[in-house]
Amino acid sequence: MKRDRGWPVRLLGRIPLHAIVVAIALLWMVPTVGLLVSSFRPAAQVAVTGWWTAFQTPFQFTLDNYQAVLTQNGMARSFVNSLIISVPGTILPLLVAGLAAYAFAWMKFPGREVLFTIVVALLVVPIQTTLIPVLRLLADAKLVGTFPGIWLAHTAYGLPLAVYLLRNFFATLPRELIESAYLDGASHLRVFFRMILPLSVPAVASLALFQFLWVWNDLLVALVYLQIPSRAPMTLTINNLVNSFGTEWQLLTAAAFVSMILPLIVFIALQRYFVEGLVTGSVKG
Amino acid sequence: MAAVRFEHVTKTFGKVVAVRDLSLEVAHGEFVALVGPSGCGKTTVLRLLAGLEELQEGAIYIGERLVNNVPPRDRDVAMVFQSYALYPHMSVFDNMAFGLTLRKMPRPEIERRVRQTARILGIEELLKRRPRQLSGGQRQRVALGRAIVREPAAFLLDEPLSNLDAKLRIQTRAEISRLHRQLGATFISVTHDQTEAMTMADRIAALNAGILQQVGTPQELYDHPVNLFVAGFIGSPAMNFFEVKVAAAGEGLLLEAGSFRVPVPRERAPALADWNGKTVILGIRPEDIHDSLFLPPGLPVSLVKAKVDVTELLGNEVLLHMLVGDKPFLARVDSRTRAKPGQEIDTAFNMSKMHVFDPASEKAIA
Numbered sequence: 001m002k003r004d005r006g007w008p009v010r011l012l013g014r015i016p017l018h019a020i021v022v023a024i025a026l027l028w029m030v031p032t033v034g035l036l037v038s039s040f041r042p043a044a045q046v047a048v049t050g051w052w053t054a055f056q057t058p059f060q061f062t063l064d065n066y067q068a069v070l071t072q073n074g075m076a077r078s079f080v081n082s083l084i085i086s087v088p089g090t091i092l093p094l095l096v097a098g099l100a101a102y103a104f105a106w107m108k109f110p111g112r113e114v115l116f117t118i119v120v121a122l123l124v125v126p127i128q129t130t131l132i133p134v135l136r137l138l139a140d141a142k143l144v145g146t147f148p149g150i151w152l153a154h155t156a157y158g159l160p161l162a163v164y165l166l167r168n169f170f171a172t173l174p175r176e177l178i179e180s181a182y183l184d185g186a187s188h189l190r191v192f193f194r195m196i197l198p199l200s201v202p203a204v205a206s207l208a209l210f211q212f213l214w215v216w217n218d219l220l221v222a223l224v225y226l227q228i229p230s231r232a233p234m235t236l237t238i239n240n241l242v243n244s245f246g247t248e249w250q251l252l253t254a255a256a257f258v259s260m261i262l263p264l265i266v267f268i269a270l271q272r273y274f275v276e277g278l279v280t281g282s283v284k285g
Numbered sequence: 286m287a288a289v290r291f292e293h294v295t296k297t298f299g300k301v302v303a304v305r306d307l308s309l310e311v312a313h314g315e316f317v318a319l320v321g322p323s324g325c326g327k328t329t330v331l332r333l334l335a336g337l338e339e340l341q342e343g344a345i346y347i348g349e350r351l352v353n354n355v356p357p358r359d360r361d362v363a364m365v366f367q368s369y370a371l372y373p374h375m376s377v378f379d380n381m382a383f384g385l386t387l388r389k390m391p392r393p394e395i396e397r398r399v400r401q402t403a404r405i406l407g408i409e410e411l412l413k414r415r416p417r418q419l420s421g422g423q424r425q426r427v428a429l430g431r432a433i434v435r436e437p438a439a440f441l442l443d444e445p446l447s448n449l450d451a452k453l454r455i456q457t458r459a460e461i462s463r464l465h466r467q468l469g470a471t472f473i474s475v476t477h478d479q480t481e482a483m484t485m486a487d488r489i490a491a492l493n494a495g496i497l498q499q500v501g502t503p504q505e506l507y508d509h510p511v512n513l514f515v516a517g518f519i520g521s522p523a524m525n526f527f528e529v530k531v532a533a534a535g536e537g538l539l540l541e542a543g544s545f546r547v548p549v550p551r552e553r554a555p556a557l558a559d560w561n562g563k564t565v566i567l568g569i570r571p572e573d574i575h576d577s578l579f580l581p582p583g584l585p586v587s588l589v590k591a592k593v594d595v596t597e598l599l600g601n602e603v604l605l606h607m608l609v610g611d612k613p614f615l616a617r618v619d620s621r622t623r624a625k626p627g628q629e630i631d632t633a634f635n636m637s638k639m640h641v642f643d644p645a646s647e648k649a650i651a
Contacts, residue, residue, distance in 0.1 A: 174368065174370065176366040176367075176368050176370035177370050177372065177373075179335075179337050179357070179364075179366070179370070180364070180366060180370035180372075181372075181383075182336075182337070182356070182357045182358055183335060183336075183337075183357045183358065183360075183362065183363065183364050183384075184358070184383050184384035184387060184431075184435075185358040185384050185387035185388055186358065186383075186387055187358070190387065195372065198374045199373070199374060
């Protein structure tokens with residue numbers, strides 16, 4: 001009969017695996033830690049020594065970089081612009097994709113499968129090939145340089161993946177639940193808002209996270225379609241900092257961390273759904 | 286005016302004909318059970334009535350209204366699904382109130398209906414709970430309650446007892462029957478369990494391979510099945526079948542199986558007159574085969590010697606798995622029987638209860 005050898009033995013057995021996992025995690029964090037440390041170092045130090053020397057005496061840390069970033073170069077304004085772009089740029093694609101995904105999953109109409117295939121096939125189209133045609137469309141509609149224009153652009157770019165993921169998730173919901181709602185008197189819109197959405201929180205939340213991060217961190221779409229400095233998001237402003245200041249790395253590092261704060265908060269708030277969404281997707285295929 | 290009427294309804298899924306030329310009427314307040322094996326089309330019929338499937342041919346009427354193109358929400362039917370389909374993110378109260386809320390019923394009226402129905406079903410104390418906090422039987426009652434509050438033209442039940450354990454099944458059968466009487470509503474129930482159909486329904490519609498085989502009261506289907514399928518499906522345990530030849534015997538007829546022969550009762554002989562010399566299928570229910578030592582008095586029987594293969598004691602009776610020659614059959618006999626496996630005994634066939642079928646068309650002859 002096997003004896004339970006007790007927790008110390010079990011712990012010792014797990015130490016090698018844990019050590020490897022911790023080592024990999026620390027290795028991944030090195031560049032980010034370096035960036036963070038550099039953002040608190042004076043310009044003179046950043047220019048001549050590596051960030052790891054910051055932990056040697058004499059310790060020289062400063063908040064000047066963050067002060068410069070936040071008060072000069074319109075970074076505060078850019079932060080607001082990023083919010084104005086990202087929030088509708090997340091909600092709109094999810095709403096449109098959700099409604100489309102519901103139709104693909106639960107409504108019967110001619111050409112449904114063909115249309116869905118076409119929408120998903122758009123995933124293979126590189127954004128770069130659409131920049132000029134879409135710019136022309138927005139120009140004709142007088143939307144270049146406007147927030148609605150960039151919302152529309154992000155909505156269009158985000159739809160194929162969002163429709164694909166949401167349709168697959170919605171299709172796994174119990175059919176009888178949806179049919180029961182129809183029989184109770186619900187229209188398609190009611191079923192979508194009262195049944196589908198509440199039951200799809202993990203999928204919708206994890207997609208919202210992806211979409212938000214993608215839009216928040218976007219440079220290319222903003223560069224091409226916004227074109228007005230006062231409406232530039234943080235990515236565009238940081239990019240301009242590189243051009244303006246060339247080697248002022250300490251300002252760039254501080255700006256990078258300022259731009260990371262909100263996505264980090266959103267991720268931490270939604271990470272439970274992110275994990276649920278991943279797991280659900282993997283189990284239900 | 287019928288509550289529900291199917292007229293020559295056909296439904297196909299690709300090349301598969303799920304329901305073929307179905308015509309059926311259900312009267313107001315009637316309880317009709319659709320029975321048949323898996324894949325026979327009974328659930329498809331229910332779904333066609335609910336509007337969850339589109340029919341290819343025919344017409345469906347609810348009252349006087351043709352509902353072929355009417356969406357499910359406007360058909361005034363309520364369905365209890367096999368899985369109950371309770372909304373997991375809503376409380377029991379909200380589940381039951383959902384349909385009424387969508388119909389913009391005043392809140393006080395919703396409250397009144399939901400609480401009254403909950404009282405009838407004995408689930409008042411569960412109104413604040415979520416479905417995941419309920420047992421199987423409780424969920425089933427909530428599903429029923431959700432249908433009842435809507436006061437629909439017809440209740441559609443899809444295998445209402447299949448998810449319940451045996452004891453709860455018997456209890457719930459009685460509850461559904463009581464509910465049907467209390468409400469006086471039209472019930473259409475789908476089940477693969479013929480016992481469920483026999484005990485709950487006013488009439489049974491037996492389906493096989495999408496085709497309606499027979500419609501009638503449970504007793505009619507039991508006593509006078511129109512074909513082999515209905516005869517074998519209705520009744521538990523199932524009817525025994527023997528391939529026999531009709532032979533003349535003096536002024537009467539005999540049924541010969543090689544290993545046994547039984548006379549045809551005089552009153553049944555005229556129906557078989559044209560079958561003299563031909564092969565037919567003899568059907569006789571296990572409850573019409575007795576241990577000759579323990580016969581109900583006055584029963585007209587014919588003795589058939591057979592070997593006991595297996596005995597199953599049920600307490601109030603014994604099931605004997607018998608072999609006559611190489612043909613197996615089942616007999617439900619008196620619990621006092623002393624028959625043991627391996628023994629040869631005289632079984633008594635009550636030939637007044639025999640059924641005879643044409644082997645080619647499978648239809649009943651006598």
